[in-house]
Amino acid sequence: MLREGKSSREVARYFGYNQSTIVRWEKKARMLHAGPIPTESSRPKSSPLALPEEVVKKIIEKRLERNRCGQVVYQSLLKSGVQVSLSSVQRTLDRCHLTKKRSPWKRPHDFTLRPEVAFPGAFLEIDTIHLRSPLGHLIYVYTLIDVHSRFAYAEIIEKIGVEASIRFLKKARGKASFPFVMVQSDNGSEFSIGFTHALKRCGIQHRHSRVRRSNDQAHVERFNRTVQEECLDHVSHGLKTLKKALKTYLPYYNEERLHMGIDYQTPSQVMQRY
Missing domain, CATH: 1.10.10 (Arc Repressor Mutant, subunit A)
Structure with a gap:
């Protein structure tokens, strides 16, 4: 508009800017040979309230x-x-870059309170065991234990994931004689957000253990060790062999094996009181 002969006052009124602003822009444009005007810093030239x-x-x-x-x-x-x-x-x-910043990749911890374990099903722990077959590929064992009664369930599977975790939990619910209130897992991908939503639809709360706090999963970790020492380590790590051995061991664990943590009772004896 200035090139067309309009005055700076007319241009300022048309675009809604101050006339002095239009004059400064026109001066800079002439200095830059009509090139684009670079954006300048909005930082003030002086800071009277700055710290000495x-x-x-x-x-x-x-x-x-x-x-x-x-x-x-x-x-x-x-x-x-x-x-x-x-x-x-x-x-x-x-x-001055003298503060420690929280990593943007650090996952915030789930602060769901751990319930009081007063009855069977109030709090269960779920986990997975990774085994190596004679042919070199991995075989997985889903494990679950009720903290109050020590009732346990496990299943051999070829591939883990959210869908496999959901199927395993539904089978465990069918085997147990009590409803599940809260299930705790580690932070593995097989227990991610999809698993949480599936539990919520079933009316079950999901709690994640703290990162690098193995004691949060102490009961299921001890069951993992027990089932390997007393069952899985005594047979070859073939899929059919492991399934057969586990099918025989679980009734013994829940109905015959004495547990020190529940005053030398069996899980079945504890569940009979409810």
Whole structure:
């Protein structure tokens, strides 16, 4: 419009800008030989409310001295007579890259409370065992145990996944004489969000164990060891052989084997009281 002979005032009124802005843009365009005007930083040329350099240096010194958090640095500065706000301390540490950032890839922990194990089915733990067959391929064992009664169920399978986990849990529910209230698993892909939604549709709560906290799954991990030592390690790791051995072992485990954790009773004896 300026090239067409319009005045800067007319152009400013047409586009809704201040006239001085149009004048500055036109001047820059002439300097750039009518090229595109680069976007400039919106940072102010001066910051009258910025912290003095001496205060910034003291914040950094306190941080590097003991590598303490911003709150401790703030309290130390107050005791030293330095008047500064906590937000200014934390903002300075962040600007100087002196704070630890949470990894964007770190999965937040599920804070579902662990229920009181007062009756069969209140809390169960599920897991998988990986075995190597004589031919070199993997064979998987799904395992599940009720923490209160120690009732256990297991199944040999060739491939694990969310769908396989759901099928296994439905079979375990059919074998148990009590309803499932909450099931806890580790953070494996076979127990991911699809498994959680499937349990929710069945009216079962799903809880994940904490990462690198094997004690959260202590009962099922101990069952994994027991079933391997007393059953699976005594036969060849062929699919049919393992299935046959497990089919014989599970009734013994639930109906005959004495368990120290339930006062030398069998799981069947505990379940009979309910």
